Amino acid sequence: xxxxxxxxxxxVTQMGQEVILRCVPISNHLYFYWYRQILGxxxxxxxxxxxxxxxxxxxxxxxxxxxxxxxxSNFTLKIxxxxxxxxxxxxxxxxxxxxDEQYFxxxxxxxxx
Amino acid sequence: AQKITQTQPGMFVQEKEAVTxxxxxxxxxxxxxxxxxxxxxxxxxxxxxxxxxxxxxxxTEGRYSLNFQKARKSANLVIxxxxxxxxxxxxxxxxxxxxxxxxxxxxxxxxxxxxx
Numbered sequence: 427x428x429x430x431x432x433x434x435x436x437x438v439t440q441m442g443q444e445v446i447l448r449c450v451p452i453s454n455h456l457y458f459y460w461y462r463q464i465l466g467x468x469x470x471x472x473x474x475x476x477x478x479x480x481x482x483x484x485x486x487x488x489x490x491x492x493x494x495x496x497x498x499s500n501f502t503l504k505i506x507x508x509x510x511x512x513x514x515x516x517x518x519x520x521x522x523x524x525x526d527e528q529y530f531x532x533x534x535x536x537x538x539x
Numbered sequence: 540a541q542k543i544t545q546t547q548p549g550m551f552v553q554e555k556e557a558v559t560x561x562x563x564x565x566x567x568x569x570x571x572x573x574x575x576x577x578x579x580x581x582x583x584x585x586x587x588x589x590x591x592x593x594x595x596x597x598x599t600e601g602r603y604s605l606n607f608q609k610a611r612k613s614a615n616l617v618i619x620x621x622x623x624x625x626x627x628x629x630x631x632x633x634x635x636x637x638x639x640x641x642x643x644x645x646x647x648x649x650x651x652x653x654x655x
Contacts, residue, residue, distance in 0.1 A: 457640040469584070469630060471642040482642055517584060526572050526591065526639060530584035 428452045430531035432518050438537045439508055447503045447534045449518030457521040458501045459528060460493065462486070462514040469517065475501065508538045541566045541635040545646035552621045553654050559606070560616040560649045562631030571635045573614040574643060575605065578628040587629075590614060618651075626653045 431450045439445050451458050460472040473483040473493055480493065492504045501520075505512055515535050519528040542565040552558035564573065575587040590598045590605045598605040606615040618625055628650050632643040 459642065461643075468647050469632075469643075469645040471644070474640060474642055476640055481640060484642075515582060519584075521640065524639075526589050526634070527574070527586050528643060529586060530576070532581075532583045535582075 430518055430520055430529055432516075432531035432534050434534060435532065436535045436537070438539065441510060441538055442507050445505050445508055445536065447505075447516050447518075447536070449501045449503070449520075449531055450499050451501055451518065451520030452522070452529060453499070454522055455520035455529075456523045457481075457528075458493075458495070459519040459521075460503045461517045461519060461530075463517065463533075464514045472503070472516075505536075508536075510538050512536060513538045541568070541633065541644050543631050543633050543644055543646035545631055545649050547649045548647070549650045549652070551652050551654060552618075554623060555620055557617060557619045558621055558651065560618070560629050560631075560651065562614045562616065562646060564612050564614060564631075564633050566633065566635040568635045571633055572639075573605065573607070574632040574634070575603070575614075575616045576630045576632060576645075577625075578630060578648070580627070584630075588616070621653045623653050623655060626651060 458475040463469045473487045474481045490506045515533045517533045518531040521528045544563045571592045573590045577585040588600045588603045602619045604617045628648045630648045631646040634641045
């Protein structure tokens with residue numbers, strides 16, 4: 427069964443460094459999302475992407491964040507200058523054009539020191 | 540404002556018994572979708588079940604069913620015949636938009652422990 431994949435599974439970085447989190451959505455899906463979950467807290471929406479552009483973003487998704495779909499398969503989240511409070515699990519999700527379910531990847535645990 | 544509330548931080552259930560996890564929601568949008576996800580200790584988010592606001596029947600998927608009470612704005616998850624592998628965090632979520640591609644808003648989660 428097709429699934430969303432994410433790399434790396436764990437990323438440790440120093441404050442102020444740039445990180446790129448990578449996702450490969452399910453191949454026939456057209457909607458892509460990034461969510462994050464700070465340890466012990468609920469899952470929060472960051473950004474959605476459709477038709478090669480951002481369709482919605484939350485107030486968390488400030489100028490430090492950006493997303494790209496550089497080719498037909500990858501979907502990336504870049505954090506330009508990481509802060510301690512960016513430490514969280516980052517989930518990529520995708521959804522096909524019809525249907526309602528968003529399928530989540532296994533997540534990337536980002537630790538900012 | 541759109542909101543999801545899960546009032547049970549933790550629940551215990553005996554193996555093979557049924558358990559209900561509560562979820563209430565608030566939205567002024569007439570069209571919305573309700574979801575349940577399971578998050579085991581390994582961390583991934585597993586989709587369990589979906590209910591659309593206009594669906595007449597309660598959704599069912601194997602041992603999972605969603606008790607949808609629209610007037611009460613509740614969407615409780617019922618797990619029948621609990622198994623040890625059901626021990627996990629469970630999140631209720633809502634897509635509060637007629638846009639099928641809309642974001643999900645999550646509740647705080649309920650941690651379910653299944654006792655042998």
